[in-house]
Amino acid sequence: MLTFPEFIDYAGTFVFAISGIRLAAAAKVDLFGSFVIGIVTAVGGGTIRDLLLNATPFWMQDPKFFITIFIALIFVVIFRNRLVRLENTFFIFDTIGLGMFTLVGIEKTILYGHPYWVAMFLGMITGIAGGITRDILINEIPLIFRKEIYAGACIIGGALFALFDYFPLTRNWADVACVASVIIVRTIAIKYQLGLPIIQPDSDYEGDS
């Protein structure tokens, strides 16, 4: 039997993989290339985190992640005409996955002996770097840098984790606070189309370095 965190971890892998496979297919990438992009989307963030932590990448120690991504590939092929109707379901899993991936990244970083601020940053990387790599591979400007509070939700989740984890009385709630805040911030941002401000660029600045 899967524990609940394991279920969410694989569910997060599944929906991240689906987002990669669908965007790859939309960019006319072939079936196997789509599978590779699905893998990168789902495990890329955790892989970069593990390299920074000098840990063996998690997916090299558990074939269930690749199996999950393979099932996602078959799922996309079979249900490709019905996926649009499932957008809301995907959004829910994607958001839960973002929160869970952030938490997994934070906890692993702390386990490796780093302070909260490093954990917050690596938690964010765990959540967003797979999607950024996917966008780079299909040559789009990473949407993550243009959207309603995505990376920022991970940092808010990390900050609440640190706050709750720091005080003994609230320590047991740190995990829940982290995941819940990511989900809530992200959902509110999407619902009300909230975004962070953009620094108004100097009109004549072209960039020179």
Added chain:
Amino acid sequence: MLTFPEFIDYAGTFVFAISGIRLAAAAKVDLFGSFVIGIVTAVGGGTIRDLLLNATPFWMQDPKFFITIFIALIFVVIFRNRLVRLENTFFIFDTIGLGMFTLVGIEKTILYGHPYWVAMFLGMITGIAGGITRDILINEIPLIFRKEIYAGACIIGGALFALFDYFPLTRNWADVACVASVIIVRTIAIKYQLGLPIIQPDSDYEGDS
């Protein structure tokens, strides 16, 4: 004297470097930048593999790889007007190089104690990640995701390696089976313009995550 595998390894490095240098030059990258892109193309895949294996990157322990790439740079400068006529020769080396790089990646991964399925994936990364990084640096959609069975050939080679290596009677043929199958699959795919199917995207799907 070079052994045959060493000869093929440096020959693979040479042709991968030439492909990087030529594409960089075509994108108006200067001479030194082209050298850097040649390096990335030739050693990028093996470097990512070594980072994932937590090994010191192979080229940091043997200057002959950089020397080979420098010779490739001089070769492109001298023969730039005659390279087109050599396309077929390059294709042969490029394909042999792909097969050899895949095999090198598989064997190193197994040496580090990982199972076949990890070795197949890291063998593929060894073969293709340098070319993908090259395409990202010169801001093209990685061709590898659009072409006749490229990454797929590495996986087929890896699967045959695993099959032959698993049974004692055929173990000695695993290397040959791997390299030969990559070369054969790739040659047939190019000759008959075979590609893997593309998942027909939903017409109204724009991608949102």
Added chain:
Amino acid sequence: MLTFPEFIDYAGTFVFAISGIRLAAAAKVDLFGSFVIGIVTAVGGGTIRDLLLNATPFWMQDPKFFITIFIALIFVVIFRNRLVRLENTFFIFDTIGLGMFTLVGIEKTILYGHPYWVAMFLGMITGIAGGITRDILINEIPLIFRKEIYAGACIIGGALFALFDYFPLTRNWADVACVASVIIVRTIAIKYQLGLPIIQPDSDYEGDS
């Protein structure tokens, strides 16, 4: 009190971060995304170097780098309309930073037991890879591959370091020779718009691998 090398290290981090934040803002990336791109620009090169050296990334062990980048973000927000007038000041810091980052990369690589030629290459990566990653994230062709002798200045600095460091009589001057040569080469290249030649591409070569 900061030592002079520490001052230059943080000053280099500051100006590299500013270049990332400004380019991100010009590409309509939001405030937090700009902060992330500022981080990547400032610490990306050293991070790739540390991964290749199998060392813990330097910024995970010293929060002052992130604090410096956060100050850079505030600086850009407050002074965004006056930054253009400071171009020359930025250029000076950017160039000093390039020289210092190159030197830091060379010295760390040698400390880890690698020969000069590896140190020269990792010194260059320390200096340029952050800017390249920044350009990839905002989907531009990395300017570094098109500009007046940028990566080349790092290699010249590295070569002079090796030369001065090799002979006992000049060893004490190796650091100065490295940083000074990067600054001088880069300044002359900008002032006289010097660039390295481009390999004239074959007109009908399209690239096929």
